[in-house]
Structure formats: C-alpha cells, structure tokens
Amino acid sequence: MYELAEVVLPQVRVPVLLAYRAPLFPADIRLLRERLLAANDALKQRDGATGRLPTVRVPMIATDSASPAVIEACEREDVAVLDQRGTFFLRAGGTFIRVQGREPLLRRPREPVFHGKGCRVVRVLLQSPGEAQTVRALSERTQTSYAYAHGVIRRLVLDGYVESVSKRSGFRLRAPVDLLRAWMESGEKTAVTLDGFNAPSTTGEVLGKGMRQLESQGVRAIFTLASALLPEERFVSGLPHGLYLTGSIDAAISAFGLRRMTPHNFWVLRAEPSAETDAGGIFFAQRGLVHGPGVALPQLAVDFQRSGGRGKEQADELVQRFARALPIPEESP
Numbered sequence: 001m002y003e004l005a006e007v008v009l010p011q012v013r014v015p016v017l018l019a020y021r022a023p024l025f026p027a028d029i030r031l032l033r034e035r036l037l038a039a040n041d042a043l044k045q046r047d048g049a050t051g052r053l054p055t056v057r058v059p060m061i062a063t064d065s066a067s068p069a070v071i072e073a074c075e076r077e078d079v080a081v082l083d084q085r086g087t088f089f090l091r092a093g094g095t096f097i098r099v100q101g102r103e104p105l106l107r108r109p110r111e112p113v114f115h116g117k118g119c120r121v122v123r124v125l126l127q128s129p130g131e132a133q134t135v136r137a138l139s140e141r142t143q144t145s146y147a148y149a150h151g152v153i154r155r156l157v158l159d160g161y162v163e164s165v166s167k168r169s170g171f172r173l174r175a176p177v178d179l180l181r182a183w184m185e186s187g188e189k190t191a192v193t194l195d196g197f198n199a200p201s202t203t204g205e206v207l208g209k210g211m212r213q214l215e216s217q218g219v220r221a222i223f224t225l226a227s228a229l230l231p232e233e234r235f236v237s238g239l240p241h242g243l244y245l246t247g248s249i250d251a252a253i254s255a256f257g258l259r260r261m262t263p264h265n266f267w268v269l270r271a272e273p274s275a276e277t278d279a280g281g282i283f284f285a286q287r288g289l290v291h292g293p294g295v296a297l298p299q300l301a302v303d304f305q306r307s308g309g310r311g312k313e314q315a316d317e318l319v320q321r322f323a324r325a326l327p328i329p330e331e332s333p
Contacts, residue, residue, distance in 0.1 A: 002017050002018060002019045002036060002039055003017075003018045003019075004016075004017065004018075004043075004057070005017075005018045005060070007060075007080075007090060009095065009097075012093075012095055014058055014090065014092050014095060015055050015056065015057045015058070016057055016058045016059070016060040016080060017036050017039060017040050017043075017057040017058070017059055017060065018060045018061075018062055019032055019035070019036055019059075019060070019061050019062070020061070020062045020063070021061060021062075021063055022063045022064040022065075023063070023064065023065075024061065024063035024064075024065075024066060024070055024081075025070065026067075026069045026070050026072070026073040029061070029070065029073040029074055029076075029077050029079055030073075030077055032059075032061055032079070033059050033077045033078075033079045036059035036060075036079075037059060040057050040059065043055070043057070058080050058090065058092045059078075059079050059080065060079065060080035060081065060082070060090075061074065061079060061080070061081050061082075062081075062082055062083070063081070063082075063083045063084075064083060064084050065083050065084065065085055065087075065101075066081050066082075066083040066085075066087045066089075066101075068100075071087065071089055071098075071100070074089055075089060075091070075098075078091060080092070083101055084101075084103070085101030085102065085103045085104070086099065086101030086102065086103045087099060087100055087101035088101070110151070111148055111151035111152045111155060112188075113152060113155055113156065113183075113186075114182070114183045114186040114188040115188040115189075115190075115272065115274075116272070116274050117142065117144045117148060117274050118148075118152045119183075119188070119190070119274075119275065119280075120142035120143075120144065120274070120275075120277070120279060120280025120281060120284075121138055121142050121144070121149055121152045121153070121156075121280065122152075122156075122179065122183060123280045123281070123284055123285070123296065123298065123299065124138060124141050124142055124280045124284070125138075125156075125162070125172075125173050125176075125179070126173070126176060126179065126180060126296075126298040126322075127284070127285045127296060127298070129172075129173045129176035129326055129327065130172065130173075130326070130327035131172060132165040132166075132169040132170050132171065132172040133170050133171060133172065134168075134169070134170030134171075135149050135150045135153055135170060135171070137170065138153070138170075141279060141280060142279050142280035143277065143279040143280075153171055156179070157171070159182075160174070160175060160178075161173060161174065161175050161176075161178060161179040161182070162174060176322075176326060177319065177322065177323045177326070180298050180301065180302075180319060180322060181319065183298070183302055184301060184302050184305040184315060184319075185305075189272075189306055190269075190271050190272060190275050190282065190299065190302065190303065191244070191269035191270060191271055191272075191303075191306075192270055192271070192272050193269070193270040194242075194267050194268065194269045194270070195249065195267070195268045196262075196264030196266070196267055197253070197256075197258035197259060197260060197261075197264060197265075197266045197267070197268065198258065198259045198260075198261045198262065198263060198264060198265060198266065199241060199256055199257065199258055199259075199265055199266035200257055200259070201257070202226070202227070202241045202265065202266065204290055204291040205291070206256065206257075207223070207227055207241070207256070207291040207292065208290065208291030208292055209255075210252075210255035210256040210257075211223070211243075211255070211291060211292035211293075212292075213251075213254070213255040214245075214247070214251055214252065214255050217247070217251055218247070219245070219246065219247030219248065219251045219252075220246045220247065220283075221243045221244060221245045221246065221247070221252070222243060222244050222282055222283055222286055222292075222293045222294065222295055223241075223242070223243045223289065223291075223292055223293065223294040223295070224242050224243060224244055224269065224282075224294065224295045224299070224300060224303045225239060225240050225241055225242035225267065225300075225303055225304065225307060225311075226239040226240060226241045226242075227241040227242060227243060227291075227294070228287070228289065228294030228295050228300050229294075229300070229314075230287075230289070233317070233318065233321065234314075235313060235314050235317035236310040236313050236314050236317075237310075238309065238310060239304075239307075239309070239310065239311065239314055240264065240265055240266065240267055240307060240309070240311075241265060241266045241267070242266060242267035242268065242269055242303075242307075243268065243269070244269045244270070244271050244276075244282050244295070245268050245269070245270065246271075246276055249268055252268050267307075269303075282295055282299060284296065297318055297321070297322055298322065300318060301315045301318040301319055301322065302315070304318065
C-alpha cells in the first residue's frame with residue numbers, strides 16, 4: 001500500500017510516493033524502493049493515458065524509528081525517509097535535507113486488552129470504576145506480571161480510558177462506559193467454544209438444582225446470559241440461558257436435563273484458558289443469584305452482545321444500568 005503526498009518546503013513542493021513500514025531494517029530499503037518505483041511507473045502510465053504530464057514522484061518510507069543504518073541505506077538507494085522521532089531525509093533535484101530525530105519514541109504497547117490476560121485488568125477496573133489502583137495492585141489482583149499489567153494500563157491511557165491519579169495512588173478509569181462499550185464492540189469473545197442445547201425448563205428452581213448437582217461433582221460453573229439476570233434487569237424476552245463450564249459437558253447435560261435438539265435456548269460456554277480464574281476472569285466479582293453464581297455485569301453485557309437475536313438490546317440496557325450505578329466523579333482540587 002502507498003499514499004500520494006507532497007512535501008511542502010519554502011521554495012519548492014516535492015511530490016512523493018509514501019509507504020509505511022515498522023519496524024524498518026536496512027535490508028528492507030531496496031525491496032521497498034523497487035515496489036514504490038513500480039507503483040510510480042503505473043501511475044505515470046495512468047497519467048499518460050489521460051493526457052496529463054506524468055508527475056515525477058520521489059519514493060519515501062515512513063516508519064516509527066529510523067536507525068542511522070536505515071538512513072544510510074535510504075541515502076544509498078536514493079529513498080526519502082521520515083519517522084516519528086523527527087528524522088527526515090530527502091534528496092530531490094537541488095533539494096537536500098538530512099535531519100536526525102532525537103525525540104523519544106512512544107511505542108504503543110502490544111499487550112492485548114479485550115482478550116487474554118489483558119482482559120483480566122479490564123474486568124478489575126470496570127468492577128471498581130471510581131477506585132484508584134496501582135499497577136502493582138492490579139498485577140496482584142489479576143495474577144499477571146508487573147510489566148504485563150503496566151503495558152495494558154499504558155495502552156488504556158493512550159486510548160483515553162484510564163488516567164493517572166498520582167504516582168502513589170496509581171490509575172483509575174476516566175471513561176468506564178466507553179471502555180465497556182469498546183470491549184463489547186471489539187469482537188473479542190470470552191468463550192472459545194459454545195454448544196447449543198434445548199432445556200425443557202429454565203426456572204430458577206431447575207437452574208439452582210442443576211448448579212448444586214455440578215458443585216456436588218466438583219464441576220465449577222457460573223451462569224451467564226438470561227440465567228445471570230436479576231429479575232429487574234430483564235429488558236427483552238426470548239433471551240437464551242447459559243453458563244460457563246469448566247468440567248465435563250456430560251455433567252451439565254445431566255444436571256440441567258439438556259437435549260441436543262432445536263430450538264436452542266441454553267448455551268454451554270467454554271471460556272478461554274486465561275479467563276477461567278477468580279483473578280480477573282469470569283469467576284471474578286461474581287453476583288450471588290437465588291439459583292447460583294452469575295458473572296459480573298460488564299461480562300454479562302459482553303456475553304449478550306455476542307449472543308445474537310435481541311441480545312444486543314439487553315446488552316445496551318445493562319450498559320445503561322452500569323452507567324447509572326457509577327459513582328459521582330470527584331472534582332479536581
């Protein structure tokens with residue numbers, strides 16, 4: 001991919017054909033130059049076919065940080081280069097510019113946010129939206145390394161969801177509703193597999209009896225979807241029931257009398273391995289329902305968002321409830 005751009009200088013305008021590559025190594029320069037020149041030839045032919053004079057464009061590469069070796073390779077191959085640190089090299093006709101950037105590079109952390117261990121940090125933050133927490137405390141609560149938790153927090157800060165309170169107090173959410181919606185819209189799924197069943201009955205009594213049977217067998221599970229709603233939270237009808245299961249699926253089939261037939265009104269979900277924990281996973285901050293444990297409200301909203309049907313309507317209702325329950329933000333002194 002390339003972009004048509006123009007370098008505007010006080011005395012001249014230089015058309016360029018710009019490609020982006022990060023990280024950029026000296027060995028990449030020649031191949032990128034050939035590709036840019038081939039694209040430039042195609043553009044010249046297009047211009048000629050329309051009767052316009054062909055434009056002479058300088059091949060240019062943009063990157064995050066160009067090392068001295070990369071700059072030398074660009075100079076040798078006659079390719080312009082610029083980076084996020086302020087480096088700029090351009091040689092075109094009578095124009096020659098070479099600037100070595102010195103600005104520190106703010107690299108975007110690579111730690112995932114809405115899946116894997118990174119999502120543990122998100123769950124903990126959403127559960128205590130008004131509380132300031134240090135990175136050390138977050139790493140301990142989520143059983144992740146300090147470096148990993150710090151990378152997730154840095155990314156959330158860059159995205160505007162988290163703010164620094166102080167070095168001593170740590171960080172807190174500045175946009176909890178936006179973070180929850182971003183999680184919902186990310187497309188990331190907590191469940192890696194789900195199996196649909198037909199449950200002859202989904203009353204609280206039947207659900208409670210089934211959960212007690214699983215617990216007696218040492219099988220750990222937690223309700224989600226309609227099974228995890230409080231009566232006053234139900235907004236639409238026709239919602240599927242479900243639970244996250246860590247043991248044998250046969251145990252769940254027996255406990256709830258599930259049948260492998262349609263229509264599917266009960267889903268058995270298997271969470272990704274990093275989410276099968278109390279440390280910021282699906283069992284974190286579980287809600288005590290009459291018939292058994294249910295996932296926390298943010299997780300429930302995400303699960304409904306993925307459930308199809310009218311699940312998104314129910315998810316939006318839960319987000320509104322989450323927003324109404326937020327603590328009033330303290331005013332800055």
